[in-house]
Amino acid sequence: MPKSLINLLLLAVLACQLVLLTKAESGFYNQHPAWLLLLIACSAAASCLLTRLTLLCQHLPSKQAVIKPLIPGLFAFMLLLFWQSIVVGYAISPVLLPAPSAIFNALINNLPILWADFKQTYLKAVLAGYFIGCLSGFVVAQWAVKSAFLRRGLVPLGNFMSAIPIVGIAPIMVMWFGFDWQSKAAVIVVMTFFPMFINSLTGLQSCDAIHKDLMHTYAASKTQTFVKSQLPQALPFIFNALKLNATLALIGAIVAEFFGTPIVGMGFRISTEVGRMNMDMVWATIVVAAIAGSLSYGALALLEKSLLFWHPSFRGNK
Amino acid sequence: MKKYLTDSQWFSLMILVVAIIGIWYLAALIMNGNQLINTLERKKQDWTYSQVLQQAYQVKRPMLPAPHQVAMELKKSVFERSISSKRSLVFHSFITLNSTLLGFLLGSILGIVIAIGIVHSKTLDASLMPWVIASQTIPILAIAPIIVVVLGALNITGVVPKAIISMYLSFFPVTIGMVKGLRASDTLHQELMYTYNASALQTFWKLRWYSAQPYLFASLKVAIAAALVGAIVAELPTGAQGGLGARLLSGSYYGQTEQIWAALIMAALLGSLLVWLVGVAERALLKRRGGLANA
Numbered sequence: 001m002p003k004s005l006i007n008l009l010l011l012a013v014l015a016c017q018l019v020l021l022t023k024a025e026s027g028f029y030n031q032h033p034a035w036l037l038l039l040i041a042c043s044a045a046a047s048c049l050l051t052r053l054t055l056l057c058q059h060l061p062s063k064q065a066v067i068k069p070l071i072p073g074l075f076a077f078m079l080l081l082f083w084q085s086i087v088v089g090y091a092i093s094p095v096l097l098p099a100p101s102a103i104f105n106a107l108i109n110n111l112p113i114l115w116a117d118f119k120q121t122y123l124k125a126v127l128a129g130y131f132i133g134c135l136s137g138f139v140v141a142q143w144a145v146k147s148a149f150l151r152r153g154l155v156p157l158g159n160f161m162s163a164i165p166i167v168g169i170a171p172i173m174v175m176w177f178g179f180d181w182q183s184k185a186a187v188i189v190v191m192t193f194f195p196m197f198i199n200s201l202t203g204l205q206s207c208d209a210i211h212k213d214l215m216h217t218y219a220a221s222k223t224q225t226f227v228k229s230q231l232p233q234a235l236p237f238i239f240n241a242l243k244l245n246a247t248l249a250l251i252g253a254i255v256a257e258f259f260g261t262p263i264v265g266m267g268f269r270i271s272t273e274v275g276r277m278n279m280d281m282v283w284a285t286i287v288v289a290a291i292a293g294s295l296s297y298g299a300l301a302l303l304e305k306s307l308l309f310w311h312p313s314f315r316g317n318k
Numbered sequence: 319m320k321k322y323l324t325d326s327q328w329f330s331l332m333i334l335v336v337a338i339i340g341i342w343y344l345a346a347l348i349m350n351g352n353q354l355i356n357t358l359e360r361k362k363q364d365w366t367y368s369q370v371l372q373q374a375y376q377v378k379r380p381m382l383p384a385p386h387q388v389a390m391e392l393k394k395s396v397f398e399r400s401i402s403s404k405r406s407l408v409f410h411s412f413i414t415l416n417s418t419l420l421g422f423l424l425g426s427i428l429g430i431v432i433a434i435g436i437v438h439s440k441t442l443d444a445s446l447m448p449w450v451i452a453s454q455t456i457p458i459l460a461i462a463p464i465i466v467v468v469l470g471a472l473n474i475t476g477v478v479p480k481a482i483i484s485m486y487l488s489f490f491p492v493t494i495g496m497v498k499g500l501r502a503s504d505t506l507h508q509e510l511m512y513t514y515n516a517s518a519l520q521t522f523w524k525l526r527w528y529s530a531q532p533y534l535f536a537s538l539k540v541a542i543a544a545a546l547v548g549a550i551v552a553e554l555p556t557g558a559q560g561g562l563g564a565r566l567l568s569g570s571y572y573g574q575t576e577q578i579w580a581a582l583i584m585a586a587l588l589g590s591l592l593v594w595l596v597g598v599a600e601r602a603l604l605k606r607r608g609g610l611a612n613a
Contacts, residue, residue, distance in 0.1 A: 051441045053444075054440050054441045054445075057444065058440070071445045072444070072446075072447075072448040072449055075445035075446065076449065095471065096468050096472075097468065149330050151330075152326075152329075152330035152331070153327075153330035153331045153333065153334035156327065156331055157331070157335075160586075160590055162543065163543045163586070163590045163592070163593040164543075164585065164586040165543075165551075165585050165589060167547060167551060168550060168562075168563075168566055168585055170566075171567070171569065171570030171578050172575070172578060172582075174570065175381065175573075175575065176349075247454055255551055255554070258554050258567075259554075259570050260570070270463060271463060274464065279464065282463075282464055286461060289456060290452075293456055294452055
């Protein structure tokens with residue numbers, strides 16, 4: 001029983017800090033520095049709870065599915081609480097660092113604007129560029145597998161390109177394809193092409209010789225060999241590139257919008273609101289971008305799990 | 319077996335590069351030619367194809383500068399200006415290089431520290447690791463202007479804000495690689511350390527640190543390229559006075575395409591030079607360990 005009592009005590013410390021945040025006027029640490037002790041106690045309590053949860057997770061494997069997401073969740077809660085306490089407690093100017101609550105308010109109050117930005121940047125530029133870039137990278141890798149000449153020439157070029165800051169082509173693409181989403185999609189196509197090319201090539205080449213022989217004894221056609229043997233074995237590599245490209249694409253679109261855009265889009269919003277010192281709006285845009293990025297990454301991970309259930313890296317986890 | 323010239327890597331690479339330059343010239347002719355024809359027609363002047371052919375590579379602000387135009391601009395801004403001149407690309411490269419290297423150093427240290435924490439503490443593994451991964455699904459570069467403005471308000475300007483953005487981009491590959499590497503030590507060796515009753519510190523310095531080195535260098539190559547991207551992008555939204563990013567931005571404002579291309583090629587050269595340097599360090603170190611260079 002004392003164990004659960006300690007847990008309750010730790011939670012109570014966290015709750016105290018929350019109450020302090022809502023009840024006290026801003027700048028309370030300036031007036032009563034002693035309250036800082038509560039903040040220290042609160043971080044200690046949170047880390048103590050984290051350790052306990054981790055231990056619990058190991059001892060109760062049956063309830064892991066419930067407990068495991070709680071641990072990073074609590075960690076994030078601790079960080080947000082700390083952030084809010086410092087910003088409100090010392091009355092830090094919102095130009096420097098807005099409080100999480102202010103960011104949340106900006107997010108809720110500006111939903112239509114944020115949705116329009118999201119539509120422009122993500123639904124138009126990112127999706128189009130990502131799709132074209134990944135597909136063309138895969139198709140060229142297909143050719144390179146068949147032709148040793150292409151492979152020998154393109155692989156060093158691809159490795160060279162990976163060292164180049166490709167976002168730098170953004171001003172050129174804006175000049176060629178205009179201010180609208182097409183230029184951003186073009187930047188994304190160039191950015192995502194090489195990771196996809198290198199990864200698919202490695203994957204398609206990793207095909208086991210025994211499998212090839214097996215397909216040959218089955219008298220399988222080239223298409224059948226590709227679909228049933230080569231492609232599944234290349235999928236882990238392809239998903240690697242897809243996941244990497246999902247974040248690259250978002251970064252590319254946002255950075256390309258710094259170089260010129262119609263008056264809508266996430267990169268445009270960030271650069272103008274920084275100019276107007278509306279930091280809560282900037283952070284709200286970042287939150288939207290973070291959610292979009294995490295969701296697309298998560299969706300890809302789910303798709304990978306459903307397609308690659310047979311792969312050792314997934315079977316081993318069970 | 320007989321060796322053919324066509325089987326060598328250099329041959330394929332050369333043919334491809336020549337082909338790319340050929341396509342480049344052709345594309346420049348078409349794009350600049352169209353631009354030229356449009357201007358001439360707007361001025362209601364007559365034009366012939368031979369005239370367009372002659373002038374396509376001499377347009378003042380071409381849509382796509384031909385390779386030799388870029389090379390001329392590069393030569394002009396690298397060799398013919400004194401290094402301290404604001405028009406010298408070497409000057410701007412050094413500004414970018416400064417923040418890249420500082421950010422890379424900070425990012426590597428941060429990445430290694432986080433990885434050591436994650437490997438040694440189950441709590442950190444469960445609580446921090448998901449957020450390390452999630453941090454990369456956020457377009458970190460979006461934070462670049464904020465960091466620069468916030469630190470500027472605190473009177474921290476110059477190289478530090480850019481280095482912090484480079485650090486943010488470069489710590490992730492190092493963390494992931496190091497976590498993998500620190501856990502990659504041979505089970506037999508780990509058991510040996512256990513029978514020796516080695517402390518965590520001893521296991522770390524005598525075993526884990528060595529198993530992590532090949533992974534570390536693979537990560538460092540990615541990290542230094544990412545740090546360069548971070549430094550260049552950090553120069554964009556704030557109207558930085560110097561650096562390759564500032565060159566890109568001012569070139570884009572004033573339609574100086576040759577300047578953009580020259581800055582871009584300089585960035586490419588800088589990027590591959592940095593990755594190559596890390597590769598040299600990797601080979602030197604792994605050679606001393608007995609040629610694990612392929613790991």
